[in-house]
Amino acid sequence: MTVSLPPLRDVIARHGLSASKALGQNFLFDEKLLDRIAAIPGSLAGEHVYEVGPGPGGLTRALLRAGAHVVAVERDHRCLPALAELSEAFPGQLRVIEGDALKIDPFTEIGAPFHIVSNLPYNVGTALAVGWLGGNAWPPTWKSLTLMFQREVADRIVSSPGTGAYGRLAILAQWRSNASIAMPVHRSAFTPPPKVMSAVVHITPKDAASGVKMSVLENLTGAAFGQRRKMLRQSLKSVPGALEALQKTGIAEDRRPETISIAEWCALAREVG
Template sequence: MPDLPPIRETIKRHGLSAAKSLGQNFLLDEQLLDRIAAIPGDLDGKAVLEIGPGPGGLTRALLRAGARVTAIEMDARCLPALAELNEAFPGQLRMIQDDALAMDHAELMGEPFAVLSNLPYNIGTALFVRWLGGDHWPPQWTSLTLMFQQEVAQRIVSAAGSSAYGRLAILSQWRSSAKLAMKVHRSAFTPPPKVMSAIVHVTPAEMPTGVSAKVLEQVTAAAFGQRRKMLRQSLKGIPGALDALNQLGIEPTRRAETLSVTEFVSLARVLS
């Protein structure tokens, strides 16, 4: 195993600081980073995609675990620090300077891959929604292990009836298993963010038959776009939605947050 200097020293040597405009917050605790890398299980020899590695704290942990890492970093300031890891772990790290939102990750990876990332706060939700969307299922990714603001993480794993329950919960749970894997205190970051963070672990599950992902997304967008209104009001713009509610025995006076993931799937199935 390469003898690397502490990540804090690497950051200081390269004159790095977290850029607020890029949603950066650096993790420096290597024991914590090793715990995060262990969440999806054995990574030895497996392909891993990391978005926004920054100076490479989590990247180190993934490389120590034996993963073959593709790291997409937009910030050119971080590339020299990542290049040192490329030298320390020859053949294990591929670095790409680009905008992760503008790339086709499945095409880039070309094989089944796990995603592990301390996601930049300003693009995290957009990337997550993209990975979970579309009618092609199962996906090429085998698991998503992602750092979010704790409020967002709670929205992903929440159950019907809770104040956090909404589109993210349904998107995460209708054909995947989503769990809160670890909470991370704000003091673990440099600089400390104003909010607590948490890691969500998502694995794909079997897709319900006869359901279009696009239709489900349309239904949930309408229902939660006006979440304080009754379904008969929020869904009236979707052709056939009110008849579908009647067919399924779902009272049109209910509100979106009271419907289970299964009920939304059933509604989308009728409309599909």
Template structure:
């Protein structure tokens, strides 16, 4: 596939007088080789629908379009819309730009069919969006994969193993019916302006959902359990109806703390409470 000849993104951003907004959690990536590597992580995107959050001036968007994707990009920063509009024209309309807040958007409805989610997520809404995408009642979900940039600390929490300091609710939600891995680390110097921390790209694909488990109950259980992670389970879960009884049925010691409970044990607790 031939691609339109575009000026370097850094030049385009400079020409539009655009600077990253701290209030919107923006950090721009200009390295085209790095962006192409990120766009390759979901696999072959030729003709595939891709949902992107917070494209900013469109660095990753360019890479996704070069990979052959049909991109739906949600951007709330009006300053970026002219650049994205130019990009849509250059790629013959394969880019659809939605000027809105991603937290208010139904990605499934916009995509209308199977799609990938690829995004350098704004730091201030990244975790909230991620947990939303992990919690749909329908499973497997309509999305085929998540390829998401996070602060390295958050990425490590997503893939953390039980009984470690990073292990918590994010790990359980990401691992109980999906496969999550850190696909790439990205140095802070790759961004403009450089953030204070390192970043990493997490790649998530759906797995088989354990039978008999209501995702809403698992979500609530982990919210309660890890909300007071230093307390014993009998304390942190006591406000949730049926939780203490479920501990007994599952033969889980109520004096344990949430961070010692494996993903499989959380799932079994939720299964008992789902009956």
């Protein structure tokens, strides 16, 4: 469906909007860039999409143009009139929830498998991603995650063992998902330009390692990377059964957490229980 929409800059000017630093907002105006982001998950025609922090609706309009049925969560009440105009332009395709995404279960709101596509607010992006990747139930209710992060966070998500960026976030993202950087985004693409570069990360679920509980993996990696300069014999002694698991799996106690592969972390978690 072809819908004629005014330029985003005109919408923002007409509604007197400006990006809120307190809400971690940075607006994207480049429609071609937004269409490219919306295309990353593949065809969205008829698909359900969950979006966090749509702001004035730049990415939202790209998702709607792609034929998606979008549920968008927005905290900033100033943006609601602009989003309401999009609802009118795309009848039956957009539902906006005013609220805090950290307190909302998207499956409860959508009731069907869905994709998550968001230019995440910088101040809550990591917390939201960890929540979507967490939980012992797998496969998840989402089909894919296409998320804009600060480049530093994106690099952490896709990092490999032995690198400075490798840590808890990489392990939680990769042990039962495929994660890749789909697109770098220069800071100049945003208004106002943030101080850092950004990147879009694309994550799809895969089969989880058998016998591994996310809650155990979270405890192990939280303890280890909370003291990442220490050897495992020190950082894991607070986790019941962890030192015994090191012996059973043959992982040396004098290694540091950033040297442990995801497969080894899963083996430890399996032994701990």
